[in-house]
Amino acid sequence: MAKSLNKLFSVFLLPFLAFVFAFFIGGLVIVFTDSEIMKLIKSPLNFMTAAGSKIGNSYLAVFQGSIYDINLSRKNGVLGGFYPLSETIVTSTPLILTGLAVALAFRSGLFNIGAQGQFIFGAIGASYVGFHFNFSPILHVVLALLAGIVLAGIYGGLVGVLKAKTGAHEVIVTIMLNYVASLFILWILKTEAFLRPKQIDPIAPEVALSARLPKLFGESQRIHLGIIIALFVAVLVWWLISKSTLGFKFRAVGANSNAAKSAGISIPFVTTATMFICGGLAGLGGALHTLGTEYALTANVAGTFGFDAITVALLGRATPQGTVLGAFLFGALQTGGRTLQSNTGTSSDIVQVIQALIVLFIAAPALIKYIFRVKQSVEDKTLTAKGWNG
Amino acid sequence: MSLELKGITKRFGSLVANELIDLKVSDGEIHAILGENGAGKSTLMNIVYGLIKADSGSISIDGKIVEISDPSQALAAGIGMVHQHFMLVPVFTVVENIILGNEKLKRGVLTVEEAKASIERISKEFKFDINPDELIENLPVGVQQKVEILRALIYDAKVLILDEPTAVLTPQETDELLSIMKSLKSRGAAIIFITHKLREVQEVADKITVIRRGKVVGTTLPTATQEELANLMVGRTVDLTANRESNKAGDTVLSINNLNIYDASGRVLVNNLTLDIKAGEVVAIAGVQGNGQSELVRAIVNLEPHTSGSVKLNGREILGNSVSKTLHQGVAYVPESRELDGLIGSFTIAENLILDTHENEPFSKYGQLSNSKVIENAEKLTKEFDIRSQGVFDTASSLSGGNKQKVVLARELSRDVKLVIASQPTRGLDVGSIEFVHERLLAERKSGRAILLVSTELDEVTALADRIAVMYRGEILGIVSPDTSREKLGLMMAGIKERAS
Numbered sequence: 001m002a003k004s005l006n007k008l009f010s011v012f013l014l015p016f017l018a019f020v021f022a023f024f025i026g027g028l029v030i031v032f033t034d035s036e037i038m039k040l041i042k043s044p045l046n047f048m049t050a051a052g053s054k055i056g057n058s059y060l061a062v063f064q065g066s067i068y069d070i071n072l073s074r075k076n077g078v079l080g081g082f083y084p085l086s087e088t089i090v091t092s093t094p095l096i097l098t099g100l101a102v103a104l105a106f107r108s109g110l111f112n113i114g115a116q117g118q119f120i121f122g123a124i125g126a127s128y129v130g131f132h133f134n135f136s137p138i139l140h141v142v143l144a145l146l147a148g149i150v151l152a153g154i155y156g157g158l159v160g161v162l163k164a165k166t167g168a169h170e171v172i173v174t175i176m177l178n179y180v181a182s183l184f185i186l187w188i189l190k191t192e193a194f195l196r197p198k199q200i201d202p203i204a205p206e207v208a209l210s211a212r213l214p215k216l217f218g219e220s221q222r223i224h225l226g227i228i229i230a231l232f233v234a235v236l237v238w239w240l241i242s243k244s245t246l247g248f249k250f251r252a253v254g255a256n257s258n259a260a261k262s263a264g265i266s267i268p269f270v271t272t273a274t275m276f277i278c279g280g281l282a283g284l285g286g287a288l289h290t291l292g293t294e295y296a297l298t299a300n301v302a303g304t305f306g307f308d309a310i311t312v313a314l315l316g317r318a319t320p321q322g323t324v325l326g327a328f329l330f331g332a333l334q335t336g337g338r339t340l341q342s343n344t345g346t347s348s349d350i351v352q353v354i355q356a357l358i359v360l361f362i363a364a365p366a367l368i369k370y371i372f373r374v375k376q377s378v379e380d381k382t383l384t385a386k387g388w389n390g
Numbered sequence: 391m392s393l394e395l396k397g398i399t400k401r402f403g404s405l406v407a408n409e410l411i412d413l414k415v416s417d418g419e420i421h422a423i424l425g426e427n428g429a430g431k432s433t434l435m436n437i438v439y440g441l442i443k444a445d446s447g448s449i450s451i452d453g454k455i456v457e458i459s460d461p462s463q464a465l466a467a468g469i470g471m472v473h474q475h476f477m478l479v480p481v482f483t484v485v486e487n488i489i490l491g492n493e494k495l496k497r498g499v500l501t502v503e504e505a506k507a508s509i510e511r512i513s514k515e516f517k518f519d520i521n522p523d524e525l526i527e528n529l530p531v532g533v534q535q536k537v538e539i540l541r542a543l544i545y546d547a548k549v550l551i552l553d554e555p556t557a558v559l560t561p562q563e564t565d566e567l568l569s570i571m572k573s574l575k576s577r578g579a580a581i582i583f584i585t586h587k588l589r590e591v592q593e594v595a596d597k598i599t600v601i602r603r604g605k606v607v608g609t610t611l612p613t614a615t616q617e618e619l620a621n622l623m624v625g626r627t628v629d630l631t632a633n634r635e636s637n638k639a640g641d642t643v644l645s646i647n648n649l650n651i652y653d654a655s656g657r658v659l660v661n662n663l664t665l666d667i668k669a670g671e672v673v674a675i676a677g678v679q680g681n682g683q684s685e686l687v688r689a690i691v692n693l694e695p696h697t698s699g700s701v702k703l704n705g706r707e708i709l710g711n712s713v714s715k716t717l718h719q720g721v722a723y724v725p726e727s728r729e730l731d732g733l734i735g736s737f738t739i740a741e742n743l744i745l746d747t748h749e750n751e752p753f754s755k756y757g758q759l760s761n762s763k764v765i766e767n768a769e770k771l772t773k774e775f776d777i778r779s780q781g782v783f784d785t786a787s788s789l790s791g792g793n794k795q796k797v798v799l800a801r802e803l804s805r806d807v808k809l810v811i812a813s814q815p816t817r818g819l820d821v822g823s824i825e826f827v828h829e830r831l832l833a834e835r836k837s838g839r840a841i842l843l844v845s846t847e848l849d850e851v852t853a854l855a856d857r858i859a860v861m862y863r864g865e866i867l868g869i870v871s872p873d874t875s876r877e878k879l880g881l882m883m884a885g886i887k888e889r890a891s
Contacts, residue, residue, distance in 0.1 A: 245754040252745065256734040262693065262725050263746035264714030 015315060015322075018361035019329075026354040027055040030346055058346050065339025066332035079217070084335060086223040090293055092331030094119070096230040097285030098309030099316065099323040100237050101156075101278040105170075106318035107241055108274040109254035114159060114174025115282040116306025117181030118152040122283025123290045124185060125151035127297035128193070130207025130290065140210040141291065145229075148287025149280040155181070156279015157272055164268030170275070178306070186299050194297070204297035213292035226288035231324065233284065238320040240277075250274055282306065311359050330355065391452055391468055391548035392416045393438070393580060398447035400433055407433040408444070409604045415549065420571060420581045422595035422612075424588075424623055426820030427791060430604040431584045432474075435551050438582075439471045440464040451549075462491075470542025471551040476534050480527035484520055485509060488541045508544050516543075516570055532563035539570065550574065551582045556590055557818075560678045561848055561880040568594050586623070586821065588616045589849070624822050634832055634854065640669030641704075643840035644690070644809050649699035649709075651685045651864075659685045660864040662699075667809070667840040672831065674843040674855035674872075678883050682864035683844045684726055687813045690842070691723045692716045703809060717746050722802035726813040726844070728791075732798040735787030739779060740768035742786045743801050775800040776826070792823025799830060810834050813844040828854060848876055 031037055031051040040047040064070075066088045073081025098115040105112035126148035135143060159177065162168045188194055189202035196205045213225040241247040252260040253270045261267055285305060290297060312330055316322025337351035361367060395413040399406070407430045415421040425431045436442040438449060440458040448455050451467055458464050464471070478487050489505045502522075509522045518536050526534060535555060542550055552571070556564045571581055571594055585591060591598055592612045600608045600622040608622045621627055644667040651660035660682040667673045675683050688694045690701055692713050701709040708716050717723060725731035733742050744753050744764055752763045768782035775796045779789055786794060795815065803810065812831060816824040831854060835841055845851050851858055852872045859869045860882040867882050 239758075243758055245749055245757050245759055248741070248748050248759055252734055252737070255736045256730075258731045259734045259745065261713065262691070262723065262731040264712070264717045265745075266712065266714065 015358075015362060018358050021361055022354050022357035023059065025357050026350060027059070029353055030055055030058050030350055034346075054344070054346075058340055058344050058350070061340045061343040061346075062333070062336035062351070064336075064343070066336030076220075080220075083221060084339070086217065086221040087335045088328065088331045089227050090222045090224070090331075091334050092327045093224075093226040093230050093292070094285040094289040094305045095308060095312055095327035095330055096227075096234060096324050097288065098282045098305050099312035099327045100234060100320060101282035101285070102309045102313035103316060103318040103320065103323045104237055104241065104250070104281065105274055105278045106313060107247075107254045108250040108270055109257060110163075110271065110274055110278075111171050112156070112159075112174055112275070112278050113171055113310065114156060114177050114279075114306070115285075115309040116302055116304075117174070117178040118156045118279040118282035119286040119289075119302045119306045120181040120185050121155045121279075122148035122152035122286030123294075123297055123301045124188065124286075125149075125283065126211075126287030126290045127204050127207060130211035131205040132193075134208060135210060137210040140208065141213060144207065144211045144291055145284065145287045148283045148290070150283075152283020152286065153276045153280035156282065157276035159279075160272035160275030163275075164271045170271075182299070182302075185297075185301070189297065189299055202299055206295040207291055211291055212295065213288065222293060224288075224292035226292040229284075229288060233281065234320045234324050237281070241320065246273065282309070308355075311355065314359060315362055329358075391580060393469070393549045393582075394450045394453075395434075395438065396448050396450070398434060398437060398449075399445050400430075400437060400442065401445055406604045408437070411447070411601070411604075411606055413599055413606070415580045415582055417548065417578045417580045418575055419596045420575050420583055420594050422583045422585060422591040422598045423601060424586060424591055424598055424619060425601035426586060426623055426822065427818065428820070429601045429623075431601055432553060433604075434601070435471065435553055435582065435584060438464070439469060439551060465545050465547070468546060468548040469551065470545060470547025470549070472535065472538040472542060472553065472555055474554040474557060476538055478526045478534060478537060481525065483523050483525055484529075484537050484540075485522040487526055487537060488522075488544060492545075505544070509540060512540055512543050516573060530563075531558045532560070532566065535559070535563075535567065536570075543574075547579070549580045549582065551584070553584045554586075555583070556585065556587060558679075560846075560883060561876065562884055564590065588619050591619065592616070620821055624820075635836070637670045637835060637856075639671040639856070640838060642666050643669050643704060644842065645700075645702045645705075646690070647700040647702075649686070649689060649701060650697065651682070651689050651694050652696040654696065656696075658864060660689070663864075663866055665859060665866065665869075667842055669808070669838045669840050670835055671856045672835050672841040672843055672854050674845060674851040674858045675861050676845065676848065676851045676858050676879060676883060677861035679846055681861045683861050684813065685864075686861070687723075687726070687811055687842070687844055690716075690811060691721055714746070717805075720806065720808035722805060722807040722810040722839075724795075724798050724802055724810070724812040724815050726817075728794045728798050729787075733786040733794055736785055738783045738785055739772065739777065739789070739797055740764050740782040742797050743768050743771055743782075745801060747801075747805060771800040771804055774804075775830075792819050792826070795819060795823065795827060799827065803830070803834060808839060810839050810841045811844075812841065814846065815843070816845075816847070816850060824850075848879055851879075852876075 031054060034054060037047065037050045037054055040050050065084050067085050068081050069084050070081060072083050098119055101115045101118065102112050126144045129144040129147040133140070155177065159170050159173045162173055163170050186202065189204060194204045196203065215221065216223045216225065241251065249265050249270050252265055253267055257267055286302065290301065294301060308330055312326040313323055315326035315329065333351045333355060337348035340346050340351065341348040393415045395411060398408050398411040400408040411434060423431050433442060437444045438458070440460045440463055443459060449458060450456060456467055458467060479490065485502045485505050488509060489502060494501050494504065506522045509520065512518070513520045518540060520533065520536060520540065526537065555567060559567060568590065571583065575581060583595060595612045598610050598612060598619070599606055600610065600619065602623060602625055646663060646665045649660060649663045650658060653659055663686065665673070675686065677683055685694055689697050692709065692711050697709060699709065700707060703719055703721065708719060729735065734745065744767065748754060748759065753760060765782060772782060777793050777796045777800065779793065786797060789797065815827050815831070819827065831841055831843065843854055855872045857869050858872055858874065858879070860867045860879065862883065862885045867885070867887055
């Protein structure tokens with residue numbers, strides 16, 4: 001009972017409170033950076049009213065931009081009102097996969113900063129197979145996705161091999177490989193193979209129609225099959241972590257590599273396998289993004305999907321379920337941020353402030369416990385008692 | 391100076407660590423507090439030293455009730471404590487450690503002359519032989535402990551609390567400490583000696599208080615037999631003499647030839663070691679910690695990367711195999727540190743029980759773990775090895791030391807093995823658990839398994855072993871029979887080789 005309460009806290013209550021608190025402070029930032037409202041500070045009542053409506057309007061804009069917009073539904077019917085939600089899902093899809101790439105690595109005790117680079121290689125692989133070949137529709141999609149997964153898997157696995165053979169720290173290697181990847185894509189987009197006929201700007205040809213992921217709700221919304229694949233893969237990762245023999249090894253190494261080693265689990269194998277799979281996950285993210293949304297590969301294909309992934313995985317406490325939720329939250333904040341700027345004039349950077357605050361509070365659970373006076377859980381008490389009991 | 395505790399009670403949540411404990415220690419007395427791990431000894435002493443606050447009860451010194459709420463007040467009241475884990479800064483010198491927290495400044499500059507003089511005076515008085523300018527990290531454990539005692543003496547402690555002081559010492563260092571305690575006593579100090587080692591209690595104590603589950607269960611004199619003390623401590627009859635029936639050793643199971651182990655820089659850790667163990671035989675490696683025993687054990691299971699020579703199991707070379715292959719060829723490995731190497735604290739008991747067999751049928755099928763088989767296995771083993779928990783889904787870190795070790799034993803011994811390697815299998819365990827581990831190891835011996843026991847406890851070594859190999863600086867100094875005298879074993883552990891007999 002005590003245990004489940006504590007679990008409840010760390011899984012639901014903590015992110016929720018962090019969320020609430022981040023929005024609260026975000027609201028303050030919105031108000032204090034608005035010079036019009038600050039002029040009213042001498043008359044508290046006016047100030048409070050103005051501040052209240054400003055904060056209310058801002059967050060309403062975020063909601064309208066990311067979940068549901070009543071104005072749109074008046075024009076385009078109830079489903080049309082949910083157009084913002086479909087945009088949120090489109091943004092979340094690659095994030096789910098890069099998030100999983102970081103989360104799974106966490107479980108093996110590895111810090112995968114390299115989702116960005118792996119994502120880029122996944123996008124390159126999918127793009128090339130997508131525009132260069134001609135296959136029947138389903139086969140083409142499958143092959144293009146596989147190309148992305150394998151290429152990025154190798155790129156990630158390389159980190160594992162380096163760590164296993166030489167002890168090179170994965171954080172440093174992955175950071176460096178991110179640079180390599182972003183420069184590599186700049187170069188490859190200018191090569192003969194990737195340039196469009198008679199064009200010189202670094203944009204690859206659009207992938208063939210047969211390689212594109214089908215749209216889920218018609219052409220008016222960008223939402224595509226990728227989300228289904230991403231959610232399916234999340235389930236697969238959950239199975240891998242909690243049910244499979246391989247995942248048992250991963251978790252054992254992640255939780256106590258000494259004991260795992262003493263029990264005969266090969267650390268080099270786990271490191272390499274984990275990084276290969278994680279690379280493949282992030283690569284699938286890149287492939288889905290290319291085949292479902294972008295079609296034409298550009299140097300900026302990865303945006304910040306690989307970096308936000310770290311936050312998303314942290315937010316989700318390195319569980320697949322949490323990572324999916326974290327990705328949706330981040331997707332919503334990002335799409336909502338655009339509306340925020342256009343509707344209220346508040347800088348969309350405020351969204352980044354809120355994201356940063358959420359991470360801060362998640363990373364410091366003690367702070368949240370203190371701020372909200374969460375009762376010392378029973379678990380903590382029994383821990384002391386256990387300490388005494390030897 | 392006399393110290394008296396009355397009705398000390400301390401609760402942690404629903405657990406009662408100390409309940410109405412009364413204790414009186416007079417000057418010139420060594421008062422032993424005996425109890426199993428977790429009986430509440432350390433809690434009680436931490437209360438006396440002001441590290442923990444009691445819920446109720448009083449502490450009085452020379453009849454006057456005192457309030458002790460932090461260690462500096464305890465020191466001021468004349469109470470000094472030597473902790474089980476030393477509270478010394480390794481990169482500081484002896485004198486720096488001693489003045490730490492009580493630095494004296496002269497025109498803004500630290501002066502150590504006064505403290506140095508005191509150290510030399512007390513060192514001389516008790517024949518400590520401590521150089522005040524030596525760095526702590528360069529001192530052997532036994533000397534570090536003397537520094538702790540010295541610190542208490544410099545602050546004029548009249549009551550000295552020693553918390554499990556002999557746990558880290560060699561037999562010789564232990565003897566030395568016991569004689570220091572006696573001479574302190576003859577100068578009128580009151581000493582509280584916390585331990586669970588019966589022999590030491592009998593040797594120095596004037597009075598013995600036995601604590602069990604937070605309560606005083608008896609006060610007795612050192613004339614009580616070890617059996618009586620152990621029974622009081624555990625609360626039931628304990629058989630201290632491990633029942634080692636004579637057993638005919640079989641074929642050679644493990645044969646180590648010219649094994650060398652190096653560290654990463656090429657320094658020799660184990661030098662040209664040769665040793666055989668037969669089926670149904672316990673060979674114990676005795677020695678002071680850090681003489682290559684740990685490396686030897688790790689090398690046999692192929693956890694050491696730099697080795698040369700040969701290790702054969704039933705005639706087959708195993709040196710250079712993967713750890714997993716070694717274990718599956720028939721080696722059970724009970725590592726020295728169960729928390730660090732033996733168990734995964736955040737894993738459940740059930741998961742820990744399949745740590746090295748998770749890949750095998752029936753636990754794994756088509757790459758997926760079979761939950762029901764894993765639980766079935768856990769239920770069976772927790773019953774067989776009497777692992778006490780609320781269920782097999784408890785995490786390993788929530789278990790007591792004895793139960794943790796039982797999990798490791800259950801996992802390793804339930805496999806099909808020919809050789810059992812047990813490294814420090816009873817370190818830090820209470821009497822009841824030690825008894826269990828010993829019985830279990832002897833049962834393995836009887837069933838024809840070969841057993842390599844590594845232990846720094848002479849009692850354990852002599853009780854279990856058929857042959858004792860004494861290791862010193864990476865070499866086996868000699869192999870002797872278990873009825874060799876403690877003195878001789880102690881000398882060998884200190885590197886003094888017996889003359890050819």
